Amino acid sequence: xxxxxxxxxxxxxxxxxxxxxxxxxxxxxxxxxxxxxxxxxxxxxxxxxxxxxxxxxxxxxxxxxxxxxxxxxxxxxxxxxxxxxxxxxxxxxxxxxxxxxxxxxxxxxxxxxxxxxxxxxxxxx
Amino acid sequence: xxxxxxxxxxxxxxxxxxxxxxxxxxxxxxxxxxxxxxxxxxxxxxxxxxxxxxxxxxxxxxxxxxxxxxxxxxxxxxxxxxxxxxxxxxxxxxxxxxxxxxxxxxxxxxxxxxxxxxxxxxxxxxxxxxxxxxxxxxxxxxxxxxxxxxxxxxxxxxxxxxxxxxxxxxxxxxxxxxxxxxxxxxxxxxxxxxxxxxxxxxxxxxxxxxxxxxxxxxxxxxxxxxxxxxxxxxxxxxxxxxxxxxxxxxxxxxxxxxxxxxxxxxxxxxxxxxxxxxxxxxxxxxxxxxxxxxxxxxxxxxxxxxxxxxxxxxxxxxxxxxxxxxxxxxxxxxxxxxxxxxxxxxxxxxxxxxxxxxxxxxxxxxxxxxxxxxxxxxxxxxxxxxxxxxxxxxxxxxxxxxxxxxxxxxxxxxxxxxxxxxxxxxxxxxxxxxxxxxxxxxxxxxxxxxxxxxxxxxxxxxxxxxxxxxxxxxxxx
Ligand code: SF4
Ligand code: SF4
Numbered sequence: 151x152x153x154x155x156x157x158x159x160x161x162x163x164x165x166x167x168x169x170x171x172x173x174x175x176x177x178x179x180x181x182x183x184x185x186x187x188x189x190x191x192x193x194x195x196x197x198x199x200x201x202x203x204x205x206x207x208x209x210x211x212x213x214x215x216x217x218x219x220x221x222x223x224x225x226x227x228x229x230x231x232x233x234x235x236x237x238x239x240x241x242x243x244x245x246x247x248x249x250x251x252x253x254x255x256x257x258x259x260x261x262x263x264x265x266x267x268x269x270x271x272x273x274x275x
Numbered sequence: 276x277x278x279x280x281x282x283x284x285x286x287x288x289x290x291x292x293x294x295x296x297x298x299x300x301x302x303x304x305x306x307x308x309x310x311x312x313x314x315x316x317x318x319x320x321x322x323x324x325x326x327x328x329x330x331x332x333x334x335x336x337x338x339x340x341x342x343x344x345x346x347x348x349x350x351x352x353x354x355x356x357x358x359x360x361x362x363x364x365x366x367x368x369x370x371x372x373x374x375x376x377x378x379x380x381x382x383x384x385x386x387x388x389x390x391x392x393x394x395x396x397x398x399x400x401x402x403x404x405x406x407x408x409x410x411x412x413x414x415x416x417x418x419x420x421x422x423x424x425x426x427x428x429x430x431x432x433x434x435x436x437x438x439x440x441x442x443x444x445x446x447x448x449x450x451x452x453x454x455x456x457x458x459x460x461x462x463x464x465x466x467x468x469x470x471x472x473x474x475x476x477x478x479x480x481x482x483x484x485x486x487x488x489x490x491x492x493x494x495x496x497x498x499x500x501x502x503x504x505x506x507x508x509x510x511x512x513x514x515x516x517x518x519x520x521x522x523x524x525x526x527x528x529x530x531x532x533x534x535x536x537x538x539x540x541x542x543x544x545x546x547x548x549x550x551x552x553x554x555x556x557x558x559x560x561x562x563x564x565x566x567x568x569x570x571x572x573x574x575x576x577x578x579x580x581x582x583x584x585x586x587x588x589x590x591x592x593x594x595x596x597x598x599x600x601x602x603x604x605x606x607x608x609x610x611x612x613x614x615x616x617x618x619x620x621x622x623x624x625x626x627x628x629x630x631x632x633x634x635x636x637x638x639x640x641x642x643x644x645x646x647x648x649x650x651x652x653x654x655x656x657x658x659x660x661x662x663x664x665x666x667x668x669x670x671x672x673x674x675x676x677x678x679x680x681x682x683x684x685x686x687x688x689x690x691x692x693x694x695x696x697x698x699x700x701x702x703x704x705x706x707x708x709x710x711x712x713x714x715x716x717x718x719x720x721x722x723x724x725x726x727x728x729x730x731x732x733x734x735x736x737x738x739x740x741x742x743x744x745x746x747x748x749x750x751x752x
Contacts, residue, residue: 166344170305175627179302183347
């Protein structure tokens with residue numbers, strides 16, 4: 151998709167040299183595709199991206215136990231807080247219930263986690 | 276990863292250009308031979324492994340980037356990809372755009388195939404003596420206008436269509452409604468567009484003067500030359516109507532041209548035994564002077580002698596194909612052609628229309644019965660089963676939403692594998708109601724005809740695009 155300026159206002163007739171966007175719908179689609187090209191990229195890519203998305207889950211890390219530098223200093227401190235931080239701020243969908251859409255009241259029953267973490271209920275997906 | 280070409284239709288222009296119509300998006304893409312081959316290669320049951328396929332290609336880099344482009348444009352997708360989120364209804368209450376006023380359910384003709392009179396009718400009683408009031412009174416006409424203004428949200432323009440029976444049997448109501456709409460529209464700051472369908476028997480000078488003055492969009496139901504017209508379109512005593520309507524139509528067309536009115540169309544009901552479509556088209560445009568002609572195959576229960584059998588539909592498609600040649604020739608000269616069915620189809624194809632519902636019935640359009648009852652459209656107005664309120668009490672939104680939810684294309688599982696889906700979306704509710712007793716099901720008895728016609732549209736689109744792409748600019752809004 152090289153020969154068309156990356157500008158969604160210009161209806162690209164030719165998203166690639168080999169494909170012609172003929173009708174209006176195809177042109178809209180091609181404009182959208184072109185506008186989004188290059189937006190999704192691996193963070194390890196060279197040159198590295200200048201903007202990092204928010205949240206720990208969007209950083210490529212080998213696992214929950216270590217951060218991208220193979221240490222623990224990039225994780226939530228202390229790491230016991232992960233439970234809450236993943237739930238509230240980072241939205242870590244696999245390990246803890248997500249507080250955004252499905253389980254907004256998950257930790258309501260627990261006032262002081264140091265003492266009563268056991269009162270946090272189980273969530274069945 | 277396993278990839279597969281999505282539901283699509285391939286077609287070619289005359290000079291070898293290749294195209295893909297993608298059913299999920301209604302996009303039309305022109306592809307070169309190599310790209311077309313990729314589309315085909317992945318159009319196999321179960322799809323193909325992309326790495327294995329790329330490894331097999333002579334020019335791997337080209338193959339990979341072509342595949343990548345096709346994936347991005349939604350032509351080839353991962354197998355088992357979760358479907359795109361279902362398109363929900365637009366925010367309800369959806370503002371009305373068009374109200375169809377059935378100003379009378381009486382008619383002065385007794386066309387054998389008419390749904391008001393024949394065995395297929397929905398009205399109880401016998402058509403002209405139906406259960407509803409035979410004519411809409413002036414109050415109901417005015418209430419209908421008020422209702423439309425109230426229910427059309429902030430649309431700057433609304434349409435009022437008059438329908439019947441024979442619409443002009445109640446010309447007084449048309450006059451009252453039009454003049455009242457003119458007044459009311461001012462306070463609502465809206466423009467109003469009027470249209471009407473008539474059998475032309477009552478087009479007196481006074482009527483013609485009124486209609487052209489208010490710039491009505493006029494559709495005349497006429498089946499063709501004298502022989503075709505008189506075959507089914509008869510007065511109650513059995514006399515054909517051609518001799519009565521011909522001079523009236525000529526007078527209307529001339530007056531309308533003088534006043535630079537909107538284009539006037541003929542609507543032809545096609546029955547078995549009718550003259551070939553190109554002949555009828557030429558007669559109506561060249562002999563009588565119509566601007567455009569639309570053809571509709573008759574709605575008929577099986578076994579009627581005028582019904583089009585399977586052979587009849589095949590013949591019709593061939594004749595449509597012949598008339599399409601004229602359309603292409605005109606398009607290459609950059610001229611509009613009056614074959615309305617094809618023109619409408621090409622417009623929808625060019626815009627990439629992708630319908631969740633087959634038509635605007637119940638959504639932007641409602642019908643009003645002579646008594647002020649609201650129906651999904653003009654054909655439903657007398658059918659109590661699909662009443663959606665009255666012009667005085669307003670729309671029964673719960674019933675309306677329930678109907679539209681049920682009638683959504685996603686519920687028509689029969690249509691999931693059909694490339695014609697973006698334009699057909701299961702077809703006319705009324706037809707389904709008559710045929711299957713359920714307005715929300717797909718009209719599967721029509722599929723071959725619909726697909727054949729849309730296929731003709733695609734091929735025509737390709738041919739014009741190849742030779743004169745500028746032609747389609749007229750369809751862009
Ligand atoms: S009714 Fe038939 S032609 Fe229409 S979308 Fe459904 S399957 Fe296709
Ligand atoms: S339901 Fe049928 S008759 Fe009514 S508006 Fe839709 S297509 Fe037309």
